[in-house]
Amino acid sequence: MTDRLIGLFEQSDGKFLSGEQLSEELGVSRTAVWKQIERLRQQGYRFEAVSRKGYRLLSKPDRLDMSRLQLKLETERFGRYVKYYDQVESTQIVAARCVADGAEEGTLILTEEQTAGKGRMGRKWHSPVGKGIWMSLVLKPVWIPLLFTPQLTLLVAVALCRAIRGATGVEAGIKWPNDLLVGGKKVAGILLESSAEDERLQHVIAGVGISVNLQSDDFPPELWDTATSLAIEAGRQVDRIEVLSRFLLEWEQLYGLYRREGFAPIKLLWEALTVSLHRNIRCRTPQGEFEGFAEGIDEHGALQLRLADGTVKKLYSADISF
Ligand code: BTN
Numbered sequence: 001m002t003d004r005l006i007g008l009f010e011q012s013d014g015k016f017l018s019g020e021q022l023s024e025e026l027g028v029s030r031t032a033v034w035k036q037i038e039r040l041r042q043q044g045y046r047f048e049a050v051s052r053k054g055y056r057l058l059s060k061p062d063r064l065d066m067s068r069l070q071l072k073l074e075t076e077r078f079g080r081y082v083k084y085y086d087q088v089e090s091t092q093i094v095a096a097r098c099v100a101d102g103a104e105e106g107t108l109i110l111t112e113e114q115t116a117g118k119g120r121m122g123r124k125w126h127s128p129v130g131k132g133i134w135m136s137l138v139l140k141p142v143w144i145p146l147l148f149t150p151q152l153t154l155l156v157a158v159a160l161c162r163a164i165r166g167a168t169g170v171e172a173g174i175k176w177p178n179d180l181l182v183g184g185k186k187v188a189g190i191l192l193e194s195s196a197e198d199e200r201l202q203h204v205i206a207g208v209g210i211s212v213n214l215q216s217d218d219f220p221p222e223l224w225d226t227a228t229s230l231a232i233e234a235g236r237q238v239d240r241i242e243v244l245s246r247f248l249l250e251w252e253q254l255y256g257l258y259r260r261e262g263f264a265p266i267k268l269l270w271e272a273l274t275v276s277l278h279r280n281i282r283c284r285t286p287q288g289e290f291e292g293f294a295e296g297i298d299e300h301g302a303l304q305l306r307l308a309d310g311t312v313k314k315l316y317s318a319d320i321s322f
Contacts, residue, residue: 001026001028001032001036001041002036004026005022005026005033005036005037005040006023006040006045006060006188006206007181008022008025008026009055009056009057009145010055010057012057012085013058014056014057016048016053016054016055016056017054017056017147018035018052018053018054018290019033019054019166020054021054022054022055027075033181037049037055038319042062042129043061043086043129044060044062044129044130044131045057045061046058046059047163049241050295056167061112061129061130061304062130062131062213062237062240063112063130064083064103064110064112064240064241064244065132065241066082066218068172068241068265069082069241069244069245070082072241072242072245073245073246073248073249074249075106075248075249075252075273077104077105077106077252078106078137078248078249078252078253078255079106079108079137079160079244079245079248080106080179081103081104081106081108082106082107082108082109082110082305083098083108083109083110084110084111084131085109085110085111085112086111086112086113086114087111087115087129088109088111088113088114088115089113089114089115089116090114090117090118090207091110091111091134091135091136091207091221092118092136092193092205092207092230093139094111094136095136095138095205095207095221096110096193096205096303098138098161099138099203099205100283103138104138104141105138105139106136106138106139106149106252107120107137107138107181108136108137108138108248109135109137109138109143110133110134110135110154110244111127111134111135111216111308112130112134113127113129113130113134114127114134117144117209117221117231118191119189119191119209120178120189120319121319122193122215123249125189125191125209126211126220126223126227126312126322127273127310128214128218130258131211131212131213131214131218131229132209132210132211132212132213132214132229132240133208133209133210133212133240133243133244133247134209134316135207135208135209135244136205136207136208137205137206137208137248137251138203138204138206139152139203139204139205139255140202140203140204141201141204142200142201142202143259144199144200144201145199145200145201146196146199146200146201146296147262147300148300149192149194149200149201149204150177150300150301150316150317151258151263151266151300151301152179152192152204152206153190153192153301154174154176154266154270154297154301155176155251155254156190156192156206156208156251156253157174157177157178157179157252157270157273158174158206158250158254158266158269159247159251159253160172160188160190160208160210160243160247160248160250160269161173161174161273162250162273163181163209163243163246163247163249163251163268164187164188164230164243164245164247164248165248165302167238167239167242167243167246168230168233168238168243168249169234170182170187170230170233170234172187172188173252173273173274173275173319174273174275175273175274175276175320176274176276176277176294176297176303176320177274177301177303177317177318178190178271180210182188182228182230183228183274184322185225185226185227185228186228187210187211187227187228187229187230188209188210188238189208189210189231190206190207190208191206191207191208191209191276192204192205192206192207193205210230210243210247211227211228211229211230212229212230212231212238212240212243213229213231213237213238213240214229214231214232215229215231215232216232230232230243244303252291254269255264263299263300263301264299266313267297267299268286270297271296271297272288276294276303276320277294277295277297278293278294278295279293279294279322280292280293280294280322281293281294281305281320281322282320282321282322283303283315283320284304284318284319284320285315285317285318285319290313291303291306291308292304292306292308292313293305293306294320295312298314300316301303301316302314302316303315303316303318303320
């Protein structure tokens with residue numbers, strides 16, 4: 001019935017269709033029609049409802065076109081095998097299952113919507129349908145010592161920042177360690193979940209959430225002051241496939257560079273794109289809160305914070321604010 005209902009609206013050329021007309025055409029009650037329309041609304045379809053006229057389809061949800069992604073992709077491995085869903089709890093959970101089933105490096109899990117998207121430090125990640133890039137990529141960096149895991153987060157942030165700038169012209173900056181900001185507001189976040197054996201990384205599930213086409217009313221009120229989207233910042237609808245394909249290419253290239261030449265070139269790129277250094281910052285960590293001057297990052301990717309007593313504290317993960 002859903003497909004037939006959508007078909008009727010598509011044929012109607014943006015005209016109103018009454019509840020009665022629809023129920024006759026579909027052979028169901030008007031209540032059933034109304035319920036179906038509500039269901040479609042939840043999936044991102046927008047309708048105008050006017051009494052005595054009926055319903056008019058305003059827009060359909062934007063869906064990621066997997067064939068277009070494959071045509072646009074210039075990578076060798078990243079995103080060449082994709083598992084694409086309409087809705088999942090969290091792509092991190094799906095990716096973990098894929099890893100257990102022997103997924104190859106570069107396997108991409110992509111969804112239109114997450115019902116329980118995971119953020120860092122046990123937070124939730126808001127992932128409404130059709131508006132963002134909600135993805136997890138499987139990596140198998142068995143050549144990276146466990147100690148260097150933070151470097152990988154910085155590498156992903158550099159790739160994402162370059163992709164956003166290149167695809168949209170939006171001047172995103174990296175907030176150490178995992179956030180992408182525009183004008184002080186968060187536009188994307190990174191969550192790395194890894195497993196290790198004998199002090200070496202075995203696999204990493206790199207989760208990335210990019211708020212692409214959300215408008216202010218797509219965010220819950222508690223995020224209005226701190227979150228933004230690429231569409232809000234660019235002042236136009238943004239092509240998600242363009243952002244995603246650029247991101248995967250940047251990421252694969254930097255990953256190759258890192259493997260060949262180590263962290264030094266990534267560190268330079270990161271330093272050029274960060275908004276976190278050479279300023280006073282506050283850091284919340286599980287060990288407590290610290291304030292100081294952010295001097296730089298070390299060769300492991302740790303943040304060097306100069307405290308009021310002159311000593312330098314190294315931080316591997318924290319929530320920072322300016
Ligand atoms: C953060 O900034 O707290 C990290 C957010 C990471 C969100 C992404 S969305 C896709 C992937 N699946 C999840 O459940 N989380 C990550």
